[in-house]
Every structure is written in C-alpha cells, then in structure tokens.
Amino acid sequence: MKIDVDESVSSSATMTDLDNWYSIKLQLNPPLLFPVSGEYMSNFGYVAPTTVEETLAVLQRATDQGQRTQILAGGTDVIVQFRSLDSSHRLFVDIKSLKETNDVRIDKEHIFVGAAIASGVLNENAELKALFPGLLEAADLIGSTQIQGRASIGGNLCNSSPAGDTIPALIVNSALCVIATNEGTRTVPTENFVTGVGRNCLAAHEFLLGFQIPRPSAGTGDAYLRFIPRTEMDIAVAGAAVSLTINQDGICERARVSIGAVAPTPLLVSSAAETLVGTTADEDALQQAAQACSDAAQPITDKRGTVEYRRKVVGVLCRRAGAIARDRALSNRN
Numbered sequence: 279m280k281i282d283v284d285e286s287v288s289s290s291a292t293m294t295d296l297d298n299w300y301s302i303k304l305q306l307n308p309p310l311l312f313p314v315s316g317e318y319m320s321n322f323g324y325v326a327p328t329t330v331e332e333t334l335a336v337l338q339r340a341t342d343q344g345q346r347t348q349i350l351a352g353g354t355d356v357i358v359q360f361r362s363l364d365s366s367h368r369l370f371v372d373i374k375s376l377k378e379t380n381d382v383r384i385d386k387e388h389i390f391v392g393a394a395i396a397s398g399v400l401n402e403n404a405e406l407k408a409l410f411p412g413l414l415e416a417a418d419l420i421g422s423t424q425i426q427g428r429a430s431i432g433g434n435l436c437n438s439s440p441a442g443d444t445i446p447a448l449i450v451n452s453a454l455c456v457i458a459t460n461e462g463t464r465t466v467p468t469e470n471f472v473t474g475v476g477r478n479c480l481a482a483h484e485f486l487l488g489f490q491i492p493r494p495s496a497g498t499g500d501a502y503l504r505f506i507p508r509t510e511m512d513i514a515v516a517g518a519a520v521s522l523t524i525n526q527d528g529i530c531e532r533a534r535v536s537i538g539a540v541a542p543t544p545l546l547v548s549s550a551a552e553t554l555v556g557t558t559a560d561e562d563a564l565q566q567a568a569q570a571c572s573d574a575a576q577p578i579t580d581k582r583g584t585v586e587y588r589r590k591v592v593g594v595l596c597r598r599a600g601a602i603a604r605d606r607a608l609s610n611r612n
C-alpha cells in the first residue's frame with residue numbers, strides 16, 4: 279500500500295490511510311522473543327518508513343497521540359538500553375532505509391554524510407578517509423567489527439553520551455547537524471547539539487538526516503585519540519580531537535579542539551585553540567593547549583578514573599592528537 283504522506287498530513291481522509299498503513303506495519307511485525315528482565319521484548323511497535331516525509335508524518339502523528347517514539351538506526355545503543363535499562367512501551371521508527379540518511383555527497387565546498395551509515399561502511403570510503411582521517415578513526419574505535427557493521431555516527435551523536443567517540447571529531451571538523459523537521463530542515467553546530475547526559479536538541483517529531491561538513495582547506499589535518507583501560511570495547515576515560523590548518527609559512531591559522539568524557543557533554547575548547555593559532559603548533563604550544571584542556575574539563579570520579587586522573591589524561595591526549603593533526607596538516611599543504 280502506498281500513501282501520499284503530504285496529503286495525509288493535511289487531510290483527515292488520507293490520515294486514515296496513514297493509520298491503516300501504520301497498523302498493518304505493526305501487525306506484520308512479529309514480537310521479538312528476547313528476554314527483558316524475565317519478560318519478553320514485545321512491548322513495542324516498529325515502523326520502517328521509506329521517505330523523510332513518511333517518517334516525519336509518523337513521528338508527528340505518534341507525538342500528537344501522546345505515544346512515545348524512538349528513532350532506530352543501528353540499534354547498538356537502543357536495543358541494549360531497551361533490553362536492560364528501560365523497556366517502557368514505544369514505537370521504534372527505523373530510519374536505516376531512507377535515501378537521505380545513507381547518502382555521502384562530496385562536493386567542492388561541503389561534504390554530506392548520512393546519519394545512518396554504519397561506521398564499517400564509512401571506513402571503506404577512501405575519499406572520506408583522506409578528507410577526515412581523525413573522524414573516521416573515531417568511528418573505527420566504536421565497539422568491534424560486528425558493532426561497526428551497524429553502529430552509525432548519527433546514532434553515536436543522538437545517543438548523546440559524554441563519551442561518544444565521534445562527537446569531538448565531528449565538532450573539530452565544524453560539522454553541522456542537518457535535522458529533518460516539518461518545515462524542511464534546520465541545522466545545528468555539533469557542539470550545540472548535545473544538551474546534557476543522554477539529552478539533545480531534537481524535538482520528538484524531528485530526526486537527524488546527517489552532517490554537512492565544510493571541505494577542509496589545504497594544509498588542514500585532524501586527529502582523535504581516546505584512552506580506555508582495555509585495548510578495545512570500552513568507554514573512553516577521556517578523549518580529545520584536534521583540527522589544525524597550517525599555512526605555507528608553517529604557521530597555524532585555524533585550530534579547533536574538543537574533548538570528550540570529561541564533562542556532561544563533549545566540549546569545544548576555544549581556549550586551547552587560541553594557544554595554537556599563530557604558532558607552529560610546536561611542543562610548547564601543544565603543551566599550552568593541553569593545559570587549557572585540563573582546565574576546561576569538568577570530570578567526575580568513577581570506576582574508570584578520578585577527577586585528577588581524567589584532567590591529566592585529557593591534556594596528554596590533546597597534546598598527542600595535536601601533534602598528529604599538525605603533521606597531517608603539514609603534509610596536506612599544496
């Protein structure tokens with residue numbers, strides 16, 4: 279059954295079509311038989327719209343009816359959380375098959391990366407890897423090979439964990455979040471997207487389409503490093519991303535520094551960037567940037583590290599990521 283969602287939004291006659299479509303999808307979906315605290319995970323609805331307009335219509339309709347919705351991308355956070363933390367009823371809205379959330383467009387001025395692309399797929403894109411090695415390295419740190427077959431960078435951002443690995447790397451690359459709304463799209467700089475632990479600026483009837491990232495100018499390089507107590511499959515104790523642009527005279531003209539896992543939200547640290555601009559990004563300048571990151575951090579003490587430890591580690595990571603970004607920037611000059 280095909281419905282014209284534009285019409286369905288504006289007329290009650292076709293809204294019935296949407297209702298039918300909605301319930302048919304729900305009936306077709308068999309309950310999953312995974313135990314949730316001794317029960318079964320059938321406490322949900324599932325729809326997989328095929329266009330942005332359908333998705334927005336489903337979200338709006340459910341919101342108007344007071345129904346809880348949750349966007350589903352790779353599910354590597356959602357399903358784990360639904361099974362173990364909060365299994366209250368909701369409608370999952372799967373955005374994995376939308377054209378827009380799977381798009382990669384590399385234009386003269388901007389690059390668009392769809393929100394639902396699995397990190398394993400992103401990392402096979404040689405052109406993206408050459409443009410944003412730090413961002414793709416961050417995506418490559420998520421979980422394991424199996425997790426990367428599903429986990430998206432859109433999901434990593436929208437999960438809005440302070441320790442989401444790709445968020446600082448998106449921030450230093452000045453990525454704009456492109457959000458689908460009933461009025462079209464709106465954009466939000468990544469550093470303003472996450473508003474608290476597990477919270478972000480999306481309204482219930484909106485979703486993230488992808489990221490618009492300016493094409494890096496000549497002499498730009500980025501890097502991301504995190505520290506975990508194990509070699510993989512752990513949450514960052516601290517993370518730092520740096521992007522630098524270095525001119526033909528070897529002077530840093532532009533810098534962005536972001537830190538993760540050391541505050542309720544990933545932070546853009548302008549004070550660290552300021553210590554680098556106008557220098558050759560040498561060890562002294564990087565040390566000052568490191569100190570600015572340690573000062574900007576607002577960490578907590580938990581089983582992974584104390585406040586003092588995290589402050590120290592985030593500075594070390596900034597210095598090391600800064601040196602990698604500088605070397606990449608130097609080798610990217612025309």
Ligand SMILES: Cc1cc2nc3c(=O)[nH]c(=O)nc-3n(C[C@H](O)[C@H](O)[C@H](O)COP(=O)(O)OP(=O)(O)OC[C@H]3O[C@@H](n4cnc5c(N)ncnc54)[C@H](O)[C@@H]3O)c2cc1C
Nearest residue numbers: 349351352353354355356421429430433434436437443486
């Ligand atoms: C074993 C394991 C290891 C992990 N290791 C790491 C790690 O090393 N580093 C790390 O950062 N994370 C890690 N994670 C967490 C997780 O894999 C990542 O956060 C992943 O990027 C989430 O992407 P996803 O596509 O699976 O998102 P989902 O689970 O589908 O969604 C995550 C959240 O974002 C929302 N959402 C997703 N897409 C959109 C969208 N387009 N618009 C609006 N809302 C959206 C969902 O509603 C949900 O709230 C790990 C998880 C597991 C299970």
